[in-house]
Amino acid sequence: MKGIAVTGLGCISALGGNVEENWAALSTGRSAIGHLQGFEETDLKVATAAQAKDFVPESHFQAAQLGLLDRHSQLALVAAREAVEDAGLSPEQLKPMAAVVGTGCGGKETDELTYQRLYRDGKPRVHPFTIPRGMPSAASSQVSMQLGIQGPCFTLASACASANHAIAQAVLMIRAGIVDAAIAGGADAPFTYGLLKSWEALRVLSPETCRPFSADRKGLVLGEGAGMVILESLEHAQARGAHIYAILSGIGMSADAAHITDPASEGAARAIQAALADARKDPGEIDYINAHGTGTLLNDPSETRAIHAVFGRDAERLLVSSTKSMHGHTLGAAGAIELIATVKALQEGVIPPTANFTAPGEGCDLNYVPNEPARVSCKSAMSNSFAFGGLNAVLVVDRFD
Numbered sequence: 373m374k375g376i377a378v379t380g381l382g383c384i385s386a387l388g389g390n391v392e393e394n395w396a397a398l399s400t401g402r403s404a405i406g407h408l409q410g411f412e413e414t415d416l417k418v419a420t421a422a423q424a425k426d427f428v429p430e431s432h433f434q435a436a437q438l439g440l441l442d443r444h445s446q447l448a449l450v451a452a453r454e455a456v457e458d459a460g461l462s463p464e465q466l467k468p469m470a471a472v473v474g475t476g477c478g479g480k481e482t483d484e485l486t487y488q489r490l491y492r493d494g495k496p497r498v499h500p501f502t503i504p505r506g507m508p509s510a511a512s513s514q515v516s517m518q519l520g521i522q523g524p525c526f527t528l529a530s531a532c533a534s535a536n537h538a539i540a541q542a543v544l545m546i547r548a549g550i551v552d553a554a555i556a557g558g559a560d561a562p563f564t565y566g567l568l569k570s571w572e573a574l575r576v577l578s579p580e581t582c583r584p585f586s587a588d589r590k591g592l593v594l595g596e597g598a599g600m601v602i603l604e605s606l607e608h609a610q611a612r613g614a615h616i617y618a619i620l621s622g623i624g625m626s627a628d629a630a631h632i633t634d635p636a637s638e639g640a641a642r643a644i645q646a647a648l649a650d651a652r653k654d655p656g657e658i659d660y661i662n663a664h665g666t667g668t669l670l671n672d673p674s675e676t677r678a679i680h681a682v683f684g685r686d687a688e689r690l691l692v693s694s695t696k697s698m699h700g701h702t703l704g705a706a707g708a709i710e711l712i713a714t715v716k717a718l719q720e721g722v723i724p725p726t727a728n729f730t731a732p733g734e735g736c737d738l739n740y741v742p743n744e745p746a747r748v749s750c751k752s753a754m755s756n757s758f759a760f761g762g763l764n765a766v767l768v769v770d771r772f773d
Contacts, residue, residue, distance in 0.1 A: 376543050376620040377609035378769070380459025380602030381712050382451035382557075385699040386422035386595055390454055394699070394709070395716045398724040399745055403698040405581050405593050405728075411565065418568050419579050422595030422700025440501055441514065442479035447598035447705075448511040448559035449518060455555060456519060459602040459614060463520050470524040470551045472542045473512040473600075474534030474558035476704030476759075477567065478527075482506030484564040511559050523551050529704065532664075534558050535599060536707030536757040536765035540623040542603050552608040557708035559598035568594075574633070576668050582701075583728045584665035584694035585672045585736040592666040595700020599708025601715075618715045619770045621752075622651025628762025635671055635758055640664075640678035643764035647754065648682070651768040655683040658690065658768070659750035660723055662714045663740075664758045665694025666701055673735030675758065691748065693741040697727040707757040711767055714755045718771040721749045 383390065386404035387397040397404065408421040429438055429446050441449070456466065482505045489495045504510060509527040516525040524545060528538045535558025542556035562571070571577055571594060578591035609616055624647025628639030648655060664675055680687050695713050702709055717723050722745050729742035755767045 375606035376546055377604045377606045377614065378601055378617045378620055378715055379604050379609050379614040380455040381617065381715065382453065382455030382458065382600040383709055383712050384424060384427065384447055384450045385597030385702060385709055386424050387699050389426060391712060398695055398698060398713050399720065399722045401725040401727050401743060401745055403581065403727045405700055410563065411568065414565055416568055416572065418572055418577055420581060420593050421563065422593055423563060424596050440505055442482045442505050442510055443561035444475060444477065444479060444559045445511040445514045447561060447596065448473055449514055451557060451559065451598035451600040452515045452519060452555055455600040455602050461602065466520050467522045468551060469521050470542060470545050470554035471512055471516045471521045472526060472528055472538040472554060472556045473515060474528045474538035474704045475508065475511060475560055476529065476531045476534050477560050477562050478508040479506030479510055480564050480567050481561060484566050515555065521555070530763040531759035531761055532701070532703050532706055533757040533759035533763045533765040534704035534707070536767055537625065539601065539708065539711065539767060540625060540765055543620060543623050546603060546605050553602065553604040555600055555602055557598065557600035558705040560703040560705045561596045562594050562703055563596060578667060581728045582667040582697050583730060584663070584667040584697050584726050585733055585740045586730045587733040588730055589667045589669070589672065589733060591668055592696070592701045595702040597699065597702045597709055598705050599712050601708060601711060616772045618718055618772050620767060621770050622647040622653065622768030624650055624766040626764045630762050633760055635674040636762060637674045637677035637681065639762050640675060640758050640764050641681040643766045644678060644682045647766040647768045653752065653768065655686045657752050658754050660691045660717060660753040662710045662753065662755040663692050663694045664756045665696055665726065667696065671758065672733060675756065676736050676738055679738060687738060690738060691723050691741050691746055692738045693724055693726045695724050707755065707765065711755045714753045715769055718750055718753055718769065721747060723748055
């Protein structure tokens with residue numbers, strides 16, 4: 373089986389505008405969750421959010437470009453540019469690559485502005501580029517055009533597992549020999565009035581901060597951002613002398629085939645088992661799990677049960693943390709941002725904590741690395757994504773020595 377090298381990282385979230393800023397916050401347990409801004413004149417009850425407040429689109433794009441770019445596409449491009457620069461890829465090397473971008477929401481900003489113009493303001497016309505700006509494939513199209521990628525390019529949507537599924541698809545294409553390299557990840561920008569009202573109706577949002585696995589957790593906190601990784605066959609990466617961050621050794625996917633919002637631990641366990649089998653690893657070889665860890669009443673004990681089911685007695689020694697406690701739940705971008713955090717944890721020997729942790733909740737009995745980072749040298753780690761609809765995708769990465 374071909375080894376898949378991770379050779380470039382790109383990230384933007386509420387924690388910062390690049391990988392370095394994100395890791396500086398994650399590795400010290402600093403949360404970016406705060407008061408939701410920009411909706412003070414509405415009837416929204418949503419109180420908290422993880423917004424990329426320092427992101428200024430005009431600093432990254434020309435005015436003519438911005439008319440074509442929904443916010444989630446802007447975030448995707450910022451992360452993609454950083455990943456490509458980090459990997460040291462030339463325009464000629466980019467051409468044959470694949471681009472797979474996951475998103476849970478797509479161009480909601482564009483949709484909402486369009487509907488406001490038509491139905492609220494009574495305008496007879498909308499922006500001529502409304503369709504290409506807001507279509508679900510907009511971010512992947514923009515990534516391919518702006519980077520000059522001419523290989524397979526598409527969007528993948530599986531709610532909060534979108535980025536992990538996108539990365540898994542890129543891995544499969546490299547293994548199959550369709551491409552030697554790919555850029556993959558996810559992007560989402562959920563801060564629009566209509567989308568926030570919809571999340572409000574689900575009654576899963578926390579009125580304060582995000583406290584995954586804690587007894588007093590009250591729900592998830594939405595975040596925005598994007599994460600992108602450059603993946604290459606190990607042979608391709610070594611042949612061009614690339615810096616290799618880690619080896620992506622296993623992918624696992626499953627569907628609960630059960631409930632649209634109530635997660636089934638059996639489905640999550642199947643994805644975890646599949647990832648271990650794909651990586652040809654025993655449970656005892658995993659040192660750290662970057663958990664899905666949303667902070668909701670249903671997800672946290674369900675994920676804990678899944679980990680116990682697969683790891684057995686090994687679960688007692690595992691380090692398990694949720695970085696959503698710091699960057700919020702970035703939906704379709706979550707898996708990529710969390711994979712980058714996992715890769716950095718392996719590389720730096722620092723496990724990001726679960727911030728805002730108080731006391732373990734019922735059914736939550738693992739070592740969640742509460743509040744303070746753990747300085748531990750780890751060889752192998754796992755990153756979980758479990759989405760609405762029971763769509764599960766798990767990744768296994770190994771430190772590259």
